[in-house]
Amino acid sequence: MDSISAINAQEQQVIEQLVKRVRQGDTQALGALYDRYAGRVYAFLLRAVQRELAEELLQDVFVALWQKVYLYDPQRGSFNAWFFTLVRHRLYDALPKYQKHQSEDLLSVPGVVESVAEMTGDQSDLEDQVIRLFRDEELRRAVNHLPPDQRQTILMTYFGGLSHKELAEKLNLPVSTIKGRARLGLQRLRQLLPEQS
Amino acid sequence: MNCDEVADLEENYLLGDLKGEEMKDFERHLKACINCAKRLSGYEEVLGTLFGSLKPVAPSPHVRKAVLDQVDGMPQGPVITLERPAPKPIWNRFGQNFGRILSPVAAVLVIGLTVATVFLSFQLQQVKTQQADMQQVLDLTSSPGSWIWSLTQPDVPFDSTAPRARMYARPDSNIYLLTATQLQPPPDGQVYRAWYTMNSTTVDYLGDVKPDPNGNAVLQVANPDHRAAEITGCFITREKAGSPPDQPTGPKFLAWKKN
Numbered sequence: 001m002d003s004i005s006a007i008n009a010q011e012q013q014v015i016e017q018l019v020k021r022v023r024q025g026d027t028q029a030l031g032a033l034y035d036r037y038a039g040r041v042y043a044f045l046l047r048a049v050q051r052e053l054a055e056e057l058l059q060d061v062f063v064a065l066w067q068k069v070y071l072y073d074p075q076r077g078s079f080n081a082w083f084f085t086l087v088r089h090r091l092y093d094a095l096p097k098y099q100k101h102q103s104e105d106l107l108s109v110p111g112v113v114e115s116v117a118e119m120t121g122d123q124s125d126l127e128d129q130v131i132r133l134f135r136d137e138e139l140r141r142a143v144n145h146l147p148p149d150q151r152q153t154i155l156m157t158y159f160g161g162l163s164h165k166e167l168a169e170k171l172n173l174p175v176s177t178i179k180g181r182a183r184l185g186l187q188r189l190r191q192l193l194p195e196q197s
Numbered sequence: 198m199n200c201d202e203v204a205d206l207e208e209n210y211l212l213g214d215l216k217g218e219e220m221k222d223f224e225r226h227l228k229a230c231i232n233c234a235k236r237l238s239g240y241e242e243v244l245g246t247l248f249g250s251l252k253p254v255a256p257s258p259h260v261r262k263a264v265l266d267q268v269d270g271m272p273q274g275p276v277i278t279l280e281r282p283a284p285k286p287i288w289n290r291f292g293q294n295f296g297r298i299l300s301p302v303a304a305v306l307v308i309g310l311t312v313a314t315v316f317l318s319f320q321l322q323q324v325k326t327q328q329a330d331m332q333q334v335l336d337l338t339s340s341p342g343s344w345i346w347s348l349t350q351p352d353v354p355f356d357s358t359a360p361r362a363r364m365y366a367r368p369d370s371n372i373y374l375l376t377a378t379q380l381q382p383p384p385d386g387q388v389y390r391a392w393y394t395m396n397s398t399t400v401d402y403l404g405d406v407k408p409d410p411n412g413n414a415v416l417q418v419a420n421p422d423h424r425a426a427e428i429t430g431c432f433i434t435r436e437k438a439g440s441p442p443d444q445p446t447g448p449k450f451l452a453w454k455k456n
């Protein structure tokens with residue numbers, strides 16, 4: 001059974017060990033976690049902000065991981081879930097300052113230009129985006145299985161650095177509609193994705 | 198914040214779009230409500246799985262070095278035992294004659310006091326808190342201007358082994374601190390909840406009190422509006438785990454009331 005779950009379970013064990021060592025103040029273990037995660041965190045950040053800030057935030061995220069790792073409770077969920085929440089929160093903390101500093105229209109931020117162009121595109125553009133974004137075949141199928149408006153909302157907000165309000169403005173829809181799509185998308189994905197270990 | 202309000206804000210929370218008091222209220226509800234916490238963590242798992250599968254992009258190598266340089270010697274968030282000077286043992290202060298001079302009744306009293314002192318210092322030493330908050334805790338617990346309210350079991354004679362709690366407060370402090378000791382784990386399906394009464398009328402939720410395996414618990418709560426002077430009572434109840442912390446329903450397990 002070469003499913004995501006099996007790989008996840010194995011990977012999860014290694015991660016838990018590293019996290020344990022980071023909690024004990026082991027900087028080498030932090031380096032090892034960095035090697036495992038930095039590429040994904042950076043890929044995520046680049047969808048929302050420019051290279052320079054993405055690298056700054058990347059550093060900030062791993063320093064925050066060092067400081068806050070004691071808050072992670074393996075009983076309550078996977079490290080991926082906890083860590084990605086931390087990453088999203090750091091990004092959204094930094095975005096207003098960044099946008100003010102840049103005093104540019106949001107549309108001039110690279111990741112977002114691309115995203116907004118894709119929003120107006122057809123179905124195949126969205127599918128392309130999923131293929132470019134995610135590695136696992138099983139997971140790509142699950143995301144592509146979502147109704148297009150839900151898929152778009154998840155990709156633009158959780159993976160595109162847009163707030164619900166910003167996406168609502170771009171699409172000329174009420175914020176409540178966007179939030180509803182985000183929720184339905186997550187609920188649907190929860191059913192579509194393989195069971196977590 | 199109730200379950201409906203939490204449901205309404207959960208997408209914002211997941212996105213990292215909640216700030217300040219709203220965020221604190223939200224997280225307080227999650228700590229107390231299993232239903233909402235479960236639903237949220239289900240969504241977080243979905244997002245975590247997607248995140249885990251992102252195609253990596255290599256950042257410049259200098260970032261790794263910058264991270265490791267920055268954390269080198271940097272203290273990690275939590276769990277710092279609050280160091281307090283140990284109280285002088287009472288028997289030294291009384292000198293060598295203490296056994297002969299004091300009657301057995303007084304000896305019992307002294308032993309009771311000693312036990313209480315040891316428990317107090319034990320409680321304080323058990324106070325664990327984030328390093329950034331440590332000074333606030335020290336200020337609150339060591340300042341002569343702080344109020345220390347003892348919460349005991351109502352209508353029960355003094356018993357040195359009984360559970361007890363203390364609430365530390367001061368109008369100008371940014372936190373309240375509640376410590377408990379000798380607290381047995383709550384019965385299955387129940388949690389200990391702390392509440393406080395303002396101006397003898399409104400009752401507010403302070404937080405859940407979770408004893409560690411030694412029966413000690415520390416609850417640190419933000420006091421941003423500095424209304425400690427209006428507190429007229431503080432008590433702990435046992436409530437159904439996962440129920441929304443709107444109002445106490447169980448009887449007062451430990452309580453303090455202003456005279």
Ligand SMILES: [Zn+2]
Pocket residue numbers: 199200203226230231232233234441
């Ligand atoms: Zn709830």
